[in-house]
Amino acid sequence: MKKYIFSWALLLIVHVATSQNNDRYMGAMGASLQQFATAKSQTEMNELAARFQRIGEAEKTQWLPYYYAAMIKAQMAMGNAKQADALAAEADALIAKAAAIEDNAELDCVRNMATTARMLVDPMNRWQQYGPIAAGFLQDAMKKDPTNPRPYMLQAASLINTPEQFGGGCKTAKPLAEKAIQLYESFKSPSSLHPNWGKETVIGIVQQCK
Amino acid sequence: MRVLILLIFVVLLKSTSAQTVIRGEVKDQKGRILAGASISIKNSYDGTVSDSTGRFKFTSFEKGSQLLVVSFIGSKSQEIQIDLKGEEIEQVVVLKEEISELKAVVITAGSFEANDKKRGTVLRSLDIATTAGANADISATIQTLPGAQKVGEQEGLFVRGGSAEEARIFIDGSSVNNFFFSSVPGIAQRGRFSPFLFSGTVFSSGGYSALYGQALSSVLALESIDLPEQSEAQAGISPIFLSGGFQQLGKGKKSSYGMSYSFTHLALYQKLVPQAPDFFKAPQFHNIDANFRIKTKRGGMIKAYAYFNAGELALRRPSLDSIGLKNAFSLTNYNVFGNISYRQPLGRGWKLQATGGISYNLDQIGNEVQNQQNQKVPNTGIPAIDFAQFNINQTQRMWQIRSVLEKKLSGINAIRFGGEVWRNTDTVITKFETGKFENKWVDVYTAFFAESDIFLSNEWALRPGLRVERSSILAKTNVAPRVSLSYKVAAQSQMSIDYGIFYQTPERRFIANPNDLGFLRADHYILTYQHLSRDYTFRTQLYYKDYKNLLQTDAAIRQGVSIDGSGYAKGLELFWRDRKTLPGLDYWISYTYLDTKREFQNYPFAVQPPFAATHSGSFVFKKFWVKKMFGVNWSWNWSTGRPYFDPNRPQSEFMRDRTIPFHSHNFSLNWLPKIGKANSVVVVGINNVFNQNQIFSYNFSSRVRGNDGRLISEAVIPPAPRSFFIGLFLSWGVDRTQENINNNL
DSSP: OHHHHHHHHHHHHHHHHHHHHHHHHHHHHHHHHHHHHHOOSHHHHHHHHHHHHHHHHHHSSOSHHHHHHHHHHHHHHHTOTTTHHHHHHHHHHHHHHHHHHOOOHHHHHHHHHHHHHHHHTSHHHHHHHHHHHHHHHHHHHHHHOTTOSHHHHHHHHHHHTSOGGGTOSHHHHHHHHHHHHHHHHHOOOSSTTSOOOOHHHHHHHHHHTO | OHHHHHHHHHHHHHHHHOOEEEEEEEEETTSOBOTTOEEEETTSSOEEEOOTTSEEEEEEOOOEEEEEEEEOTTBOOEEEEEEESSSOEEEEEEEOBOOOTTTSOOOOTTEEEEETTSSSOOOOHHHHHTSTTTTTOHHHHHTTSTTBOOOSSSOSOOBTTOOGGGEEEEETTEEOTTOBOOOBTTBOOOBSSOGGGEEEEEEESSSOOTTOOSOSSEEEEEEEOSSOSSEEEEEEEOSSEEEEEEEEEOGGGSEEEEEEEEEEEOHHHHHHSOOSSEEEEEEEEEEEEEEEEEEEGGGEEEEEEEEEEEEEEEEEEEOSSSTTOEEEEEEEEEEEEEEEEEEEEEETTEEEEEEEEEEEEEEEEEEEEEOTTSOBOOOOSOHHHHTTOEEEEEEEEEEEEEEEEEEEOSTTOEEEEEEEEEEEEEEEEEEETTEEEEEEEEEEEEEEEEEEEEESSSSEEEEEEEEEEEETTTTEEEEEEEEEEEEEEETTEEEEEEEEEEEEOOOGGGOOSOOOOOOEEEEEEEEEEEEEOSSEEEEEEEEEEEEEEEEEEOSSSTTOEEEEEEEEEEEEEEEEEESSSSTTEEEEEEEEEEEEEEEOBTOSSOBOOTTOOSEEEEEEEEEEETTTTEEEEEEEEEEOOOEEOOTTSOGGGTTOEEOOOEEEEEEEEEEOOEETTEEEEEEEEEESTTOOOOOOEEEEEEEEEOTTSSEEEEEEOOSSSSEEEEEEEEEEEEOHHHHHHHHHO
């Protein structure tokens, strides 16, 4: 009997501990994601990325913290040509950590963003090298998860910023944006912590191309 | 059980109650603050980021012995044992810098690197195509860089007082024997290869890596592109040539193959633009090339390239050696070049680079003296005239293999070593009226080399190298050490000192006699400062080149060939390129000061050679309007007069004279309209816009004297004062990405 009580207790401890851990995870992620929505300054973004990374290091089995940390670094890289190469390298390192846990279409999207940021440092000269790599990541994402709207969103966003002479502009961007909107409507996030962003961008593109 | 549960809650409550404040500072080894460093307690969420003063502060609910993890990009992260028990902890953290490719000094070894993948790109294929005056010729664009002389009457790279033979060109590691179209007296020939075959060019004006050899002055290493971005068909139309070709990219973008053909005929152009020489056969060429490229597993690559060219031309000029007679020169050329390269990461930091190449070149040269009716004159008994009647058939055959192994050591340190074998067979058959001379040379050149990149810190890097070479025809072996020390002065600025010994076999035609010839030798000492950023490039070099052995031919003594010639070159070079200050305008300025003298060939004593100008420079401007897809390019190349020998002077005044300064202003425009489904490029170019008088040198008669009693002369000038180009290039791209998008919709 004592043995039973002991094992029950053990189970309970484990349960309490994990649910507490899980609550702690959900809580920390939720709070950080809220902050992510409003974070603007480089310092804030940097701190937030560091926090996501800390959560990732502590959890070890969750890919989402690394994913968000990488996405923040990729976003920072896009807006900061001077440090883009270094920031994109940080993003890649974080993506690699996330991919070791689970590799999926969302990570390909961040890979695309980091590569695009590198290209944007010097588009005239880097396009040849990074353009095909960035496009390749989106192809991979579309293959891994055909229901995910984000690769289409990113492709539309990239095309709308490409001159028409190089195959960009509304003509090619709009159908992709419309396809993305369709997918956004049917796309269900597995949890409130999972990525669920980008719809406004494609709506914007469709409106711009009316 | 209740007790247990209670206990658990007590434990949980207790754990949330005790908290510890951890504060401190993050610095690097030099005591500089590190802002934005990440600080955390291992396996917990607790942590923060250091602020702009390098300080940090956070609260942790963890307790007991924990690891404080501090990391910062570019530094080695550090774990510090701390004891959390509610008392505030103050911790100063010093992070060691990590040597990384992004931050470390770049080992340049005296070269201008123009690799699309690396930082500090200087010249790309597009730059070559849009440099006014260069007409998409690689070597003509190289001439706008400091160190290379603007020699208009002969093809080749004349670098830092060196002759054209002292520069060697490599494609994917294979030495290219006949990079330029075969020589025509007095007219510089173009390079054979299109700049668009290459993704990277490394131009070294001295002090180059131990991986290369057989060049006293300079190495130009070209790296071909891996895979084209997309399948496409191309066509080119111009009054000078017609071309067509395709590139097919395999499924999955793992392989590609392509072919192209072009036919060049200058008859129409020479009618429109009168030429000084009488081209009785206008230059005409057939050109075919083919390539095959395949990606192997683990990021390897196999590339094969084959080139074939057949061309002919003939021209006549008034003979200087007899009034009323003409000198007629004709040339038929066949050229084959083939190259296979294999690049493969082997795992555990090892990488293999293997190359095999073959080349074949046949020049059939005819020279005869003709009368006013353009008929060959019979034997005159006058040597100067009779010796101008000859036929030469010269063949150059070569095969070569080379392999280089690279091993990445700790950090970004690396070691490279390997070897190469070249086998050259030259045959020259010369026919005069009086007889036939046949000569054949076979030389097997073998080399082993090793070099290492040693990064002492992000600031200091050392590259020692060693090359051992053997030539079978000389039956001699040499040892050539090279070393390069680089120091990073600031974020984008660095300095380097390069030293090396460079050997080369004498031109084979002089090795005919089994004299005790050896390798020619030059020692280089180079000091470089450069600032490289995304938009600006500044480079200055100060160098001294000591020619220890040069080929000397004594006209007085037959077979008097030795390597006792010597000389020096020293100078200062400046290069500035700015892509930013004015929107859409890209320009570069280069300046070369050269002080050189040499005693070689049949020179009676050391003099400044005819291929060296004391001052020279270039201004290259390019402006492109992205919205209109239209660009204009301007270049101005200049140099002070070059030496020439006037045989009317005594021998003691050898090479005393100088030509007039050289100036060439060149203009080109390129327009990229969409014609139907084709992406097209229209190119229009004019060289020597202002019709400035260009004199490269003077030829003197060996016997005919003018009224003043002096030997008559003729200026060596371009075939036409101005040259023009107009062309339309079309490409129909089958864009696979677009196809994929449509498939997915």
